[in-house]
Amino acid sequence: MLHSIDITKERCPMTMVKVKLKLSQIEKGDMLDVLLAEGEPLQSVPRTAEEQGHHVEEIRKEGAYYHVMIRK
Amino acid sequence: MIDFTQSQLERYSRHILLNSVGVEGQLKLMNSRVLIIGAGGLGAPAAMYCAAAGIGRIGVVDADAVEVSNLQRQIIHFTKDIGALKVMSAKDKIEAINPDVTVEPVRAFVQASNIEGIIDGYDFVIDGTDNFATKFLINDACVMKRIPYSHGGILRFNGQTMTVLPKKSACYRCVFHKPPPENMIPTCSEAGVLGAVAGMLGTIQAAEALKYITGAGEVLADALLTFDALPMNFRKVKLRKNPKCAVCSEHPSITRLIDGQQIVCDLKK
Numbered sequence: 640m641l642h643s644i645d646i647t648k649e650r651c652p653m654t655m656v657k658v659k660l661k662l663s664q665i666e667k668g669d670m671l672d673v674l675l676a677e678g679e680p681l682q683s684v685p686r687t688a689e690e691q692g693h694h695v696e697e698i699r700k701e702g703a704y705y706h707v708m709i710r711k
Numbered sequence: 712m713i714d715f716t717q718s719q720l721e722r723y724s725r726h727i728l729l730n731s732v733g734v735e736g737q738l739k740l741m742n743s744r745v746l747i748i749g750a751g752g753l754g755a756p757a758a759m760y761c762a763a764a765g766i767g768r769i770g771v772v773d774a775d776a777v778e779v780s781n782l783q784r785q786i787i788h789f790t791k792d793i794g795a796l797k798v799m800s801a802k803d804k805i806e807a808i809n810p811d812v813t814v815e816p817v818r819a820f821v822q823a824s825n826i827e828g829i830i831d832g833y834d835f836v837i838d839g840t841d842n843f844a845t846k847f848l849i850n851d852a853c854v855m856k857r858i859p860y861s862h863g864g865i866l867r868f869n870g871q872t873m874t875v876l877p878k879k880s881a882c883y884r885c886v887f888h889k890p891p892p893e894n895m896i897p898t899c900s901e902a903g904v905l906g907a908v909a910g911m912l913g914t915i916q917a918a919e920a921l922k923y924i925t926g927a928g929e930v931l932a933d934a935l936l937t938f939d940a941l942p943m944n945f946r947k948v949k950l951r952k953n954p955k956c957a958v959c960s961e962h963p964s965i966t967r968l969i970d971g972q973q974i975v976c977d978l979k980k
């Protein structure tokens with residue numbers, strides 16, 4: 640299943656907090672599409688997701704933002 | 712499904728960010744029950760950190776009223792609380808720190824006759840009492856009821872603490888056997904304590920409760936942590952369960968709770 644979350648309006652550290660909550664709410668094997676801004680969110684969200692055992696499958700730029708695709 | 716309000720997400724964000732706590736660990740804290748026996752030097756900081764952490768239910772046991780001599784270290788009580796029951800003063804502050812917490816004030820001294828009922832239903836107990844007889848009573852009751860607990864003691868510039876996982880790790884009686892003789896107990900005039908030392912030790916006890924509930928790291932089981940704040944030395948001594956322990960061994964000689972005869976220093980504590 641595909642889920643999505645927009646954290647472009649959040650500031651650090653709520654960016655990661657929101658992603659962690661969403662990841663806890665979805666099933667293993669589901670995909671989470673995280674829309675985020677460059678800078679700190681782009682640096683920390685994919686790294687932290689990997690650290691927690693999830694897989695970052697794709698990072699795609701769209702306009703001013705990025706889609707980070709995380710497989711739980 | 713796990714969910715938090717926006718306010719809870721922000722309040723607990725620093726826990727959620729920790730990989731070994733996270734969303735699941737925070738939820739465990741919010742669904743847990745911690746009992747703090749003694750709303751004094753150790754219990755005060757322990758209760759405040761448990762409150763801030765969002766422990767779902769915090770029980771506080773104490774029979775005393777707040778006195779001015781408490782305020783040097785019992786930081787949950789304020790000058791305006793002098794004369795009020797400690798459990799009610801503690802309840803006010805816990806609720807002011809975190810309205811999500813349910814507080815259960817118990818105005819009592821724990822004794823052989825009431826302790827089992829008081830500790831019943833709690834996931835973890837923090838011993839914040841100040842006399843040996845009660846420390847042994849708490850140990851024996853927690854072992855018998857299989858409730859993990861944190862032992863703590865302070866004197867002058869020194870602190871000691873251990874976490875007991877009943878029947879799994881060394882208990883207080885495995886190590887100390889029985890209360891020390893009267894002449895070994897510091898008299899009132901010897902029993903000074905640096906206020907911040909109480910805060911250090913009570914805070915370690917709160918950290919142990921939070922670690923036990925979330926499963927983060929390893930609790931201080933089969934070990935005694937001691938520190939001397941004068942040179943600021945910390946020491947961790949490994950302990951083993953005593954196979955002949957009077958309370959936690961296979962064939963315990965203590966099978967029911969009895970009150971100690973120790974005379975507690977009756978000057979203002």
Ligand SMILES: [Zn+2]
Pocket residue numbers: 881882883884885886953956957958959960
């Ligand atoms: Zn024992």
